Amino acid sequence: MHICCALKKHDYSNFSLIILEYCSPEKCLIREKHYWDIFNPEYNIAQDPGAPMAGRKHSEESKIIMSDAKKGTTHSNETKKKISDSMIGNTNSKNQSKAIEVFDKDNNQTTNYDSINEAARALNINKSVIKMYFLHNQKKPYKGKYTFKKNSLND
DSSP: OHHHHHHHHHOGGGOOOOOOOOOOGGGHHHHHHHHHHHHOOTTOOOSOTTOTTTTOOOOHHHHHHHHHHHTTOOOOHHHHHHHHHHHTTOSOTTTOOOOEEEEETTTTEEEEESSHHHHHHHHTSOHHHHHHHHHTTOOSOBTTTEEEEEOGGGO
8 A cells, every 4th residue: 555655646657667686486585585675665565575464463443444345255156166166075174184195306205294284384385375286276396396186085
């Protein structure tokens, strides 16, 4: 919102977009932090690119606004179908763990985990990364290293 207000106040023509560096996706957060440290940008309020809300909390007023905005929100039929398809055979999705198999291309090693959360902790990545991998039916190794496969017990 800070930059939106600035754009309206000072006009779009007074801003520009400059690409400082091209880098691979896995290095983006590192490079963003590097440039943040150098330039200390006025409109980038997230001091830590890996944790944009670190050290900040939503006000009670903001929480109410966000809650009200979400009320009555519906998903598209395509999204509903994806959610439904992912739940097939899952009788209690909130409490049921999904065992997965992780192949580490660098070490040529496969490891089985009892849940996505367990795998995420072991690999030091966010569990949403693995969930999105499955949701988008990705085949390409994550960060060029890990491939995830639902354990045959989950199918």
